[in-house]
Amino acid sequence: MPAITLSNLSWSTPDGRSVLSNLDLAFGPERAGLVGRNGVGKSTLLRLISGQLPVQSGSLSITGSLFMLHQAVRVEDGETVADLFGATDALALLRRAERGGANIEDLENADWTIEERIESALGRVGLDAQADTPLTTLSGGQRTRASLAGAIFAEPDFLLLDEPTNNLDRAGREAMIALLAGWRGGAIVVSHDRELLETMDAIVELTTLGATRYGGNWSQYRERKQAELEAAERDLADAEKQIAQVERQVQDTIERKARKDAAGRRRNAKGDLPRILLGKRKDRAEDSSGENARLAQRQRTHAADIADAARERIEILKTMSVVIPPSGLPANRSVLDMDGVTAGYEPGRPILRDLSLAISGPERVAIVGENGSGKTSLLALVTGKLAPWAGTIRTLPGFAMLDQTVSLLDPDSSIRDNFARITRERDENTCRAALARFMFRADAALQIVSTLSGGQMLRAGLACVLGGPKPPQLLILDEPTNHLDIASMEAVEAGLRGYDGALLVVSHDEAFLDAIGITRRVVLG
Structure with missing residues (x-):
């Protein structure tokens, strides 16, 4: 039976930082979702299993074939698409045969069903492409789907998938979810996509303490x-009660001892006891005091x-806490008005044509559509980065935009300095308290932005946009969940539910859109 077994597996970075420590795990023909906070080693584990990284300590045993799908x-x-299937030579042979250029040996070795099987695999992931379609003509999401179709074609015993839905539009996500729901082999899936994780047979959580x-x-x-x-919270409460009880008992003992000693000194002062007996009593008192201590x-x-x-368990289990102050946006105030807008990047090839969109008060609007339908271009128009060819755009001043690259952050400055610059907050304690709510505590707030991981950088951007004393009345988010771990994502959702300003969000994550209370969807395409 196909199996992957890890025994006492450890791995550290070249500078000696421990990433994985003493892991004992086994995977069979099941769908296992691999979850955990950003930076805890999920992608590293997949690279170790796939052989892209060498095992430094412990052992790794694999029975069966693997296919690794990268982000x-x-x-x-x-x-071409055929290269993802490893079918380039086989298709070239068929083409020679069709032209009459194949010899008898070629004809005997030809795989006459390969094109049909490639088309079937592409159809299973909902991709309208052929084997000879150049990969450069496909979007990132389409390439991901084509690569997954290649995995289906190879029929491996195990699929290794690293954030497979990150770059997929809604149709692509649904195709991926449907495929894994029906997958009968083994699959290890690193993902923060809760819809996808609902199709899993098991969830494996990585933390700094190991895997569960x-x-x-x-x-x-x-x-x-x-x-x-x-x-864990009950255990902590019980432990804190026990600490308080011990302190009370200690204090009571000290006070009783003090009263007893005072009485003894008064008796000694009267001279009623012989000197030798006084010395013995003094020794016993000192012994008793030492034993009590x-x-x-x-x-x-x-x-x-x-x-x-108990605190350590809670530290692992609890997530960041996002509380957003009021924005003060009136219910009838216009925050965005687009009227008859046409725009694009190449003359004569508009991406958006005659588009009108109005948002008033604390509306929550999601921009949805297939990859390439113009969602990011619409946000560029709203924020003034792209000028319309025709029509008018009026956007509420003082909006905040958080894009996928978190470009509002200065990469050469610390998180704390970025926060102070963006929020104009001068008080050090206020800055540190706000950043701590986003899990940048103590020296973590002093990290330089360019050294952060993708998930940490987005979390820092969220802290700078949402953590200040006066949040923007219009908040614009472009795929905000792509690099967040699930724990952070749920905390952001909780915070956004309490945000009283207007939201304009581009996202393919329906669970996220539902959680933040989207009131209207605008479909492009």
């Missing part, structure tokens, strides 16, 4: 995690250890 499909000039397997899909995993959090210290240490263990 971005690299394309070389001249490559949960049977069932995403919803079942979340129920277990919530129960664990509640148990040692007992109290043991009790303190035991209670503190229990509290620290």
Whole structure:
């Protein structure tokens, strides 16, 4: 039976930073979702399993064949869809046969059904392409689908998928979800797509403490995690009560000892006892005091250890907390008015034609549509980065835009300095408190933006846009969940639900759009 087994597996970066430590995991012919915070080692684990990284410590055993699908499909000039299927030579042979240029040996070795099977695989991922379609003519999402079709064609025992829905439009996401829902081989899927994770047979969570397997899909995993959090909080509350009780007992003992010693000194002052007996009593008192102190210290240490263990579990389980101050946007105020707008990047080839869109008050509008339908171009028009060829655009001043590259951040400055610049907040304590809510605590707030991972950078951008004392009355988000881990995503959703300004959002993530209370969808295409 196909299987992947990891025993005591560890891996560290070249500079010695531990990423994975002492992992013991086994995967069979099942669909396993691999989840965890950004930077915890999910993609590293896939690269180790696929052989792209060497195992440094422990062992890795693989029975069966693998296919690895990366987040971005690299394309070389001249490559076609057939290259993703490993079918270029087989198709060239068929073409020679069709032209009458194949010999008898070629005809015997020809795979006469290969084109039909390639078309079938492309159809399963909902991609309208042929084997000879140049990859350079496909969008990033279409290349991802074509690569997945290549995996289906190869019929591996295990699919290794790293954020497979990140660059897919709605149709592509639905095709990916449907494919995995019907997949009968093994699959290890790194993803923050909750719709996709609902199709899993198991969820494996990576944390700084290791890996934990949960049977069932995403919803079942979340129920277990919530129960664990509640148990850890109860343990912490009990431990803190025990600490307080120990301190009270210690104080009571000290006070009783002080009263007893005072009484003894008064008796001694009267001279009623012989000197030798006074010395023995003094020795016993000192021994008793020392034993009480040692007992109290043991009790303190035991209670503190229990509290620290509970806090550590809560630190792992709890996410960032986003609380957004009021924006003060009136209900009838116009925040965006586009009238008859036509625009594009090449003369004579408009991307958007005669588009009108109005947003008033705290409306929540999602821009949806297939890849290439003009969603990002619409945001460029709203923010003034692209001028219309025809029509008019009026946007509320003071809006905030958070794009996929988080370009509002200065890459050479720290998170804290970016926050102070964008929010114009001068008070150090206020800056640090706001950043801490986005999990940039203590020295983490001093990290230089260019050193951050994609998920950390987006989280820093969210902190700078949403964490200030006066949030914008219009917030524009372009695929804000692409690089967020699920824990951070859910915290952002909770914060955005409490935001009283207007939202204009481009996203293919229906779970995210539903969670933030989108009131209207504008479909492009």
